[in-house]
Amino acid sequence: MMNRPAAGPDLGPNFRLRVMRILWGAFLITVGLFVLVTRLVRPGAGTGAVMGGGNTTVLYALAALALSMVAASFVLKSALYKRAAERQQPDILQAGFILALALCESAALLGLVGLFITWNDYFYLLFALGALGELLHFPRREQVMAAYFKPGM
Numbered sequence: 775m776m777n778r779p780a781a782g783p784d785l786g787p788n789f790r791l792r793v794m795r796i797l798w799g800a801f802l803i804t805v806g807l808f809v810l811v812t813r814l815v816r817p818g819a820g821t822g823a824v825m826g827g828g829n830t831t832v833l834y835a836l837a838a839l840a841l842s843m844v845a846a847s848f849v850l851k852s853a854l855y856k857r858a859a860e861r862q863q864p865d866i867l868q869a870g871f872i873l874a875l876a877l878c879e880s881a882a883l884l885g886l887v888g889l890f891i892t893w894n895d896y897f898y899l900l901f902a903l904g905a906l907g908e909l910l911h912f913p914r915r916e917q918v919m920a921a922y923f924k925p926g927m
Contacts (some may be wrong), residue, residue, distance in 0.1 A: 787915075787922045790864055794871055794913040801875045805882045805905045809898070812889050829892045836888045840881035840900045844907040847877035851911065858921040867921040871913060878907035 854870025857863075885900025 787864070787918045790868060791913060791915055791918045794868060794918070797872065798875065798908065798911065798913060801879055802905065802908050804879065805901055805908065808882055808886045809901055812886065812898075829894065832888060832892055833894055833896055836884045836897075837900060837903075840884045840903055843877045843881050843884075844903055847874040847907055847911070850874060850877070855917055855921070862921065862924065864918065864921040867918065871911065874911050875908055878904045878911065880904075881907060 851870045851874035854866055854873070858865075858867035858870065882901050882904030885897045885904065888894070888900065889897040
């Protein structure tokens with residue numbers, strides 16, 4: 775008995791591209807929802823200083839971690855896209871895409887956590903960093919086609 779997951783039929787590059795673009799939009803919307811959450815739960819005026827609004831050490835540490843996660847998302851996505859094109863395995867392509875989006879999303883999550891820890895408004899920059907990383911990961915047709923067909927075919 776084999777322990778392989780049951781894989782359904784591959785519906786082709788256009789379907790996979792459409793799924794990837796839907797995932798891209800959903801991940802981008804969640805960053806907007808994080809911003810909305812921070813606006814809804816914001817404490818009253820004057821509480822930011824009491825809750826640690828001046829703590830810039832945490833800001834710098836989380837910003838460095840977020841920046842490294844966004845940078846790693848591009849490196850990992852590139853490596854997995856190259857492997858998918860070499861092996862003609864679109865599943866690797868989609869896994870690399872989702873991993874890249876998740877790393878950018880984690881940068882925005884660090885902004886959310888940092889804002890709740892310090893109530894420092896500069897953490898909105900981490901939301902912007904995560905959203906920018908996700909915007910730059912927009913799935914392109916050429917990338918998907920390279921995972922399905924060898925060049926020159």
